[in-house]
Amino acid sequence: MRSIRHLFALVAVTFGVLLLAYACGSSSPATPTPTPSGGGGGGAVADVTITIVANSGSQSYSPNPAAVAAGKTVSWKNADAVAHTATADDGSFNTGTIAPGQTSAPITMSSAGSVGYHCAFHPGMVATLQVQ
Numbered sequence: 001m002r003s004i005r006h007l008f009a010l011v012a013v014t015f016g017v018l019l020l021a022y023a024c025g026s027s028s029p030a031t032p033t034p035t036p037s038g039g040g041g042g043g044a045v046a047d048v049t050i051t052i053v054a055n056s057g058s059q060s061y062s063p064n065p066a067a068v069a070a071g072k073t074v075s076w077k078n079a080d081a082v083a084h085t086a087t088a089d090d091g092s093f094n095t096g097t098i099a100p101g102q103t104s105a106p107i108t109m110s111s112a113g114s115v116g117y118h119c120a121f122h123p124g125m126v127a128t129l130q131v132q
Contacts, residue, residue: 046075046106050127052098052119054080059119061086061127070131073106084125089116 048068050061059080068074076086078098086095086104092115095104109115109131119125 047072048074049103050074050076050086050129052076052078052080052084052086059084059122059125061117061125065114065128065130067130067132068109070109070112073108074129075104075106077103083121085120086117086127087120089118093117094120 048066050063050066053060053062059082061076066074076084076095076098078084078100081100083097083099085097086093088094092111093107093109095107098104109129112131115129115131117127117129
């Protein structure tokens, strides 16, 4: 009977630790999002790279705003410790999940204009891309 109580206690403690770890985890999803839309190819070097940074606990894109010529490519390098995305407000591009230390596939910016974008995981993380 004593071993059954110990087993039950071990299961309860393990469940509690897993629940606590899940609750304290990052706001990033556990599964990756689909591959980037809007162009880009694996391994290619982009014309412009925007860095995702964390300063004093605040996450942002740098530079912001960024500028690129129409027809050129942009990628985002994640220099933060948690996953991010660069998702166009108008739906014209989406990098998918960019893991810490990784760089998104380059995305071709074909139309001139100002494009607002954000991180799908962190709603306050916003920026603008000027396509000229």
